[in-house]
Amino acid sequence: xxxxxxxxxxxxxxxxxxxxxxxxxxxxxxxxxxxVSIYSDNQxxxxxxxxxxxxxxxxxxxxxxxxxxxxLKGRLFENPNCKFLLDFPAPPVSIGDKPVSRFNNINTNFGxxxxxxxxxxIKDRLAAYxxxxxQQSLDQAILVAKRNKINFSEIKKWAKIQxxxxxxxxxxxxxxxxxx
Amino acid sequence: MLESLLGxxxxxxxxxxxxxxxxxxxxxLSKIFNIPVNGIQQQLERLExxxxxxxxxxxxxxxxxxNPRYPFLKELRALIKKAMEFLPEKEIQIxxxxxxxPRKKGKPYEx
Numbered sequence: 001x002x003x004x005x006x007x008x009x010x011x012x013x014x015x016x017x018x019x020x021x022x023x024x025x026x027x028x029x030x031x032x033x034x035x036v037s038i039y040s041d042n043q044x045x046x047x048x049x050x051x052x053x054x055x056x057x058x059x060x061x062x063x064x065x066x067x068x069x070x071x072l073k074g075r076l077f078e079n080p081n082c083k084f085l086l087d088f089p090a091p092p093v094s095i096g097d098k099p100v101s102r103f104n105n106i107n108t109n110f111g112x113x114x115x116x117x118x119x120x121x122i123k124d125r126l127a128a129y130x131x132x133x134x135q136q137s138l139d140q141a142i143l144v145a146k147r148n149k150i151n152f153s154e155i156k157k158w159a160k161i162q163x164x165x166x167x168x169x170x171x172x173x174x175x176x177x178x179x180x
Numbered sequence: 181m182l183e184s185l186l187g188x189x190x191x192x193x194x195x196x197x198x199x200x201x202x203x204x205x206x207x208x209l210s211k212i213f214n215i216p217v218n219g220i221q222q223q224l225e226r227l228e229x230x231x232x233x234x235x236x237x238x239x240x241x242x243x244x245x246x247n248p249r250y251p252f253l254k255e256l257r258a259l260i261k262k263a264m265e266f267l268p269e270k271e272i273q274i275x276x277x278x279x280x281x282p283r284k285k286g287k288p289y290e291x
Binding site for chain 2: 074075089090092094096097098099127128131132
Protein backbone atom coordinates (compact mmCIF):
# COMPACT_ATOMS: atom_id res chain seq x y z
CA UNK A 1 0.00 0.00 0.00
CA UNK A 2 1.25 3.52 -0.85
CA UNK A 3 1.20 6.25 1.78
CA UNK A 4 1.51 10.00 1.41
CA UNK A 5 4.42 10.16 3.86
CA UNK A 6 5.21 13.82 3.06
CA UNK A 7 1.84 15.04 4.25
CA UNK A 8 1.20 12.70 7.10
CA UNK A 9 1.30 14.07 10.63
CA UNK A 10 3.47 12.59 13.35
CA UNK A 11 0.40 11.10 15.04
CA UNK A 12 -0.64 9.33 11.84
CA UNK A 13 2.84 8.00 11.13
CA UNK A 14 3.23 6.84 14.73
CA UNK A 15 -0.09 5.03 14.51
CA UNK A 16 0.70 3.47 11.16
CA UNK A 17 4.13 2.24 12.25
CA UNK A 18 2.88 1.05 15.67
CA UNK A 19 0.01 -0.89 14.13
CA UNK A 20 2.17 -2.45 11.46
CA UNK A 21 4.70 -3.57 14.06
CA UNK A 22 1.95 -4.84 16.31
CA UNK A 23 0.43 -6.88 13.48
CA UNK A 24 3.81 -8.56 13.21
CA UNK A 25 4.01 -9.37 16.89
CA UNK A 26 6.15 -6.37 17.89
CA UNK A 27 4.76 -4.36 20.80
CA UNK A 28 6.00 -0.77 20.98
CA UNK A 29 5.45 2.26 23.21
CA UNK A 30 5.82 5.77 21.82
CA UNK A 31 8.05 7.92 24.05
CA UNK A 32 9.99 11.18 23.79
CA UNK A 33 9.26 14.16 21.57
CA UNK A 34 6.62 12.32 19.56
CA UNK A 35 4.38 12.23 22.65
CA VAL A 36 4.93 15.97 23.12
CA SER A 37 3.89 16.61 19.51
CA ILE A 38 0.73 14.55 19.92
CA TYR A 39 -0.23 16.02 23.29
CA SER A 40 0.47 19.57 22.10
CA ASP A 41 -1.43 19.18 18.80
CA ASN A 42 1.84 19.73 16.94
CA GLN A 43 2.63 23.01 18.69
CA UNK A 44 5.96 21.32 19.24
CA UNK A 45 7.21 19.40 16.24
CA UNK A 46 9.60 16.57 16.96
CA UNK A 47 11.84 15.49 14.10
CA UNK A 48 12.05 11.93 15.31
CA UNK A 49 9.69 9.26 16.51
CA UNK A 50 10.99 7.17 19.40
CA UNK A 51 9.56 3.75 20.13
CA UNK A 52 10.60 1.43 22.91
CA UNK A 53 10.28 -2.29 22.39
CA UNK A 54 11.75 -5.46 23.81
CA UNK A 55 11.92 -6.97 20.32
CA UNK A 56 15.39 -7.12 18.78
CA UNK A 57 16.32 -4.76 15.93
CA UNK A 58 16.87 -7.81 13.71
CA UNK A 59 13.18 -8.64 14.04
CA UNK A 60 12.05 -5.03 13.49
CA UNK A 61 14.17 -4.38 10.37
CA UNK A 62 12.32 -6.58 7.82
CA UNK A 63 8.92 -5.43 9.15
CA UNK A 64 9.82 -1.76 8.76
CA UNK A 65 11.28 -2.42 5.31
CA UNK A 66 7.75 -3.28 4.24
CA UNK A 67 6.89 0.37 5.01
CA UNK A 68 9.99 1.65 3.18
CA UNK A 69 12.13 2.29 6.28
CA UNK A 70 15.76 1.21 6.07
CA UNK A 71 17.95 0.58 9.09
CA LEU A 72 20.59 3.33 9.05
CA LYS A 73 22.91 2.41 11.84
CA GLY A 74 22.28 0.99 15.25
CA ARG A 75 18.68 1.63 16.18
CA LEU A 76 17.72 4.33 13.64
CA PHE A 77 15.43 3.89 10.61
CA GLU A 78 14.87 6.23 7.68
CA ASN A 79 12.36 6.42 4.88
CA PRO A 80 13.50 8.97 2.23
CA ASN A 81 9.88 10.06 1.74
CA CYS A 82 9.20 10.59 5.42
CA LYS A 83 10.45 13.64 7.31
CA PHE A 84 10.64 11.76 10.61
CA LEU A 85 13.42 9.39 11.63
CA LEU A 86 12.38 6.38 13.64
CA ASP A 87 14.50 5.55 16.67
CA PHE A 88 14.25 2.57 18.98
CA PRO A 89 15.99 3.53 22.22
CA ALA A 90 16.97 0.61 24.41
CA PRO A 91 14.26 -0.73 26.72
CA PRO A 92 12.78 -0.59 29.33
CA VAL A 93 10.34 2.30 29.40
CA SER A 94 11.33 4.26 32.48
CA ILE A 95 11.08 7.64 34.06
CA GLY A 96 14.33 8.01 35.96
CA ASP A 97 14.97 4.74 37.76
CA LYS A 98 11.32 3.73 37.92
CA PRO A 99 9.68 1.39 35.39
CA VAL A 100 6.55 2.62 33.63
CA SER A 101 3.70 0.15 33.40
CA ARG A 102 0.64 2.37 32.79
CA PHE A 103 0.22 3.74 29.28
CA ASN A 104 -2.25 5.71 27.23
CA ASN A 105 -3.84 4.43 24.03
CA ILE A 106 -4.99 6.65 21.20
CA ASN A 107 -7.01 5.40 18.26
CA THR A 108 -6.60 7.02 14.85
CA ASN A 109 -7.68 6.19 11.31
CA PHE A 110 -4.22 4.74 10.81
CA GLY A 111 -4.38 2.48 13.86
CA UNK A 112 -3.68 2.50 17.55
CA UNK A 113 -0.80 4.19 19.40
CA UNK A 114 0.35 3.08 22.82
CA UNK A 115 2.19 6.02 24.40
CA UNK A 116 3.28 7.60 27.68
CA UNK A 117 0.48 9.08 29.76
CA UNK A 118 0.24 12.87 29.88
CA UNK A 119 1.84 12.98 33.32
CA UNK A 120 4.68 10.64 32.33
CA UNK A 121 5.27 12.65 29.17
CA ILE A 122 5.68 15.78 31.33
CA LYS A 123 7.88 13.92 33.82
CA ASP A 124 10.04 12.69 30.93
CA ARG A 125 10.55 16.26 29.71
CA LEU A 126 11.09 17.58 33.22
CA ALA A 127 13.68 14.85 33.82
CA ALA A 128 15.75 16.30 30.97
CA TYR A 129 15.29 19.77 32.48
CA UNK A 130 16.33 18.49 35.92
CA UNK A 131 19.38 16.59 34.64
CA UNK A 132 20.71 18.93 31.97
CA UNK A 133 18.92 22.18 32.73
CA UNK A 134 17.49 21.91 29.22
CA GLN A 135 15.17 24.86 28.75
CA GLN A 136 13.61 23.40 25.60
CA SER A 137 12.45 20.39 27.59
CA LEU A 138 10.99 22.71 30.22
CA ASP A 139 9.09 24.59 27.51
CA GLN A 140 7.78 21.29 26.12
CA ALA A 141 6.59 20.19 29.55
CA ILE A 142 4.74 23.50 29.94
CA LEU A 143 3.27 23.19 26.46
CA VAL A 144 1.81 19.76 27.22
CA ALA A 145 0.54 20.92 30.62
CA LYS A 146 -1.11 24.01 29.11
CA ARG A 147 -3.03 22.08 26.51
CA ASN A 148 -4.29 19.25 28.68
CA LYS A 149 -5.86 18.51 32.01
CA ILE A 150 -2.97 17.41 34.20
CA ASN A 151 -2.69 15.76 37.59
CA PHE A 152 -0.15 18.21 39.03
CA SER A 153 0.01 16.52 42.42
CA GLU A 154 1.35 13.32 40.77
CA ILE A 155 4.09 15.32 39.05
CA LYS A 156 4.93 17.23 42.22
CA LYS A 157 5.17 14.00 44.21
CA TRP A 158 7.57 12.58 41.63
CA ALA A 159 9.66 15.78 41.54
CA LYS A 160 9.93 15.65 45.32
CA ILE A 161 11.26 12.09 45.19
CA GLN A 162 13.78 13.23 42.60
CA UNK A 163 14.89 15.99 44.98
CA UNK A 164 13.92 18.61 42.41
CA UNK A 165 11.13 20.55 44.06
CA UNK A 166 12.91 23.82 43.35
CA UNK A 167 12.88 23.16 39.61
CA UNK A 168 9.33 21.84 39.79
CA UNK A 169 8.32 25.20 41.27
CA UNK A 170 10.01 26.98 38.36
CA UNK A 171 7.97 24.77 36.01
CA UNK A 172 4.78 25.65 37.88
CA UNK A 173 5.62 29.37 37.94
CA UNK A 174 6.31 29.42 34.21
CA UNK A 175 3.17 27.37 33.57
CA UNK A 176 1.13 30.04 35.36
CA UNK A 177 2.92 32.93 33.69
CA UNK A 178 3.41 31.98 30.10
CA UNK A 179 0.84 31.90 27.38
CA UNK A 180 1.41 29.13 24.87
CA MET B 181 37.48 -7.69 36.41
CA LEU B 182 34.08 -7.07 34.87
CA GLU B 183 35.28 -8.03 31.40
CA SER B 184 33.33 -11.24 31.22
CA LEU B 185 30.19 -9.43 32.27
CA LEU B 186 30.65 -6.39 30.03
CA GLY B 187 31.93 -8.23 26.99
CA UNK B 188 35.40 -6.70 26.73
CA UNK B 189 38.05 -4.75 28.60
CA UNK B 190 37.59 -1.55 26.59
CA UNK B 191 34.08 -1.08 27.96
CA UNK B 192 35.41 -1.68 31.45
CA UNK B 193 38.04 1.04 30.96
CA UNK B 194 35.44 3.45 29.59
CA UNK B 195 33.10 2.87 32.52
CA UNK B 196 35.91 3.19 35.08
CA UNK B 197 36.94 6.46 33.42
CA UNK B 198 33.39 7.84 33.47
CA UNK B 199 33.06 6.85 37.12
CA UNK B 200 36.29 8.71 37.90
CA UNK B 201 35.93 11.83 35.77
CA UNK B 202 32.21 12.03 34.89
CA UNK B 203 32.96 12.53 31.22
CA UNK B 204 35.30 11.31 28.49
CA UNK B 205 35.96 11.68 24.78
CA UNK B 206 37.16 9.10 22.26
CA UNK B 207 40.60 10.52 21.38
CA UNK B 208 41.35 11.16 25.05
CA LEU B 209 40.48 7.58 25.97
CA SER B 210 42.46 6.32 23.01
CA LYS B 211 45.61 8.17 24.12
CA ILE B 212 45.31 7.21 27.78
CA PHE B 213 44.77 3.51 27.19
CA ASN B 214 46.67 3.22 23.92
CA ILE B 215 43.69 1.67 22.18
CA PRO B 216 42.80 2.59 18.56
CA VAL B 217 40.22 5.37 18.54
CA ASN B 218 37.93 3.29 16.30
CA GLY B 219 37.74 0.60 18.95
CA ILE B 220 36.84 3.18 21.59
CA GLN B 221 34.20 4.78 19.36
CA GLN B 222 32.66 1.41 18.63
CA GLN B 223 32.26 0.63 22.31
CA LEU B 224 30.95 4.10 23.14
CA GLU B 225 28.41 3.67 20.37
CA ARG B 226 27.40 0.35 21.86
CA LEU B 227 26.93 1.94 25.27
CA GLU B 228 25.01 4.84 23.73
CA UNK B 229 22.72 2.46 21.83
CA UNK B 230 22.01 0.76 25.13
CA UNK B 231 21.19 4.15 26.73
CA UNK B 232 23.95 3.63 29.29
CA UNK B 233 25.76 6.79 28.16
CA UNK B 234 24.75 9.94 26.34
CA UNK B 235 26.88 12.35 24.37
CA UNK B 236 26.95 16.10 23.90
CA UNK B 237 29.04 18.21 21.56
CA UNK B 238 31.58 20.60 23.11
CA UNK B 239 33.00 22.49 20.14
CA UNK B 240 34.12 19.75 17.79
CA UNK B 241 34.50 17.14 20.48
CA UNK B 242 31.84 14.62 21.37
CA UNK B 243 31.81 14.23 25.14
CA UNK B 244 30.32 11.13 26.69
CA UNK B 245 28.83 10.85 30.15
CA UNK B 246 26.61 8.44 32.04
CA ASN B 247 22.98 8.75 31.01
CA PRO B 248 21.25 10.07 34.13
CA ARG B 249 18.01 8.57 32.78
CA TYR B 250 19.40 5.04 32.56
CA PRO B 251 17.16 3.15 34.98
CA PHE B 252 19.93 0.94 36.35
CA LEU B 253 22.52 3.71 36.69
CA LYS B 254 22.67 3.72 40.48
CA GLU B 255 23.24 -0.04 40.59
CA LEU B 256 25.70 0.02 37.69
CA ARG B 257 27.78 2.76 39.30
CA ALA B 258 27.78 0.89 42.59
CA LEU B 259 29.15 -2.18 40.79
CA ILE B 260 31.78 -0.14 38.98
CA LYS B 261 32.82 1.59 42.20
CA LYS B 262 33.10 -1.77 43.94
CA ALA B 263 35.19 -3.22 41.10
CA MET B 264 37.50 -0.20 41.16
CA GLU B 265 38.34 -0.89 44.79
CA PHE B 266 40.12 -4.02 43.55
CA LEU B 267 42.29 -2.23 40.98
CA PRO B 268 46.01 -2.10 41.73
CA GLU B 269 46.96 1.27 43.22
CA LYS B 270 49.44 1.88 40.39
CA GLU B 271 46.71 1.48 37.79
CA ILE B 272 44.43 3.85 39.68
CA GLN B 273 47.19 6.46 39.83
CA ILE B 274 48.03 6.17 36.12
CA UNK B 275 44.54 5.99 34.66
CA UNK B 276 41.94 7.10 37.12
CA UNK B 277 43.56 9.87 39.16
CA UNK B 278 44.82 12.08 36.41
CA UNK B 279 44.98 15.83 36.90
CA UNK B 280 41.63 17.47 36.30
CA UNK B 281 42.30 20.88 37.80
CA PRO B 282 42.96 23.73 35.35
CA ARG B 283 46.35 24.33 33.79
CA LYS B 284 47.20 27.61 32.10
CA LYS B 285 47.85 27.38 28.36
CA GLY B 286 51.59 27.13 27.64
CA LYS B 287 52.56 25.70 31.03
CA PRO B 288 53.90 22.16 30.72
CA TYR B 289 51.97 19.32 32.33
CA GLU B 290 53.95 17.36 34.88
CA UNK B 291 53.63 13.62 34.28
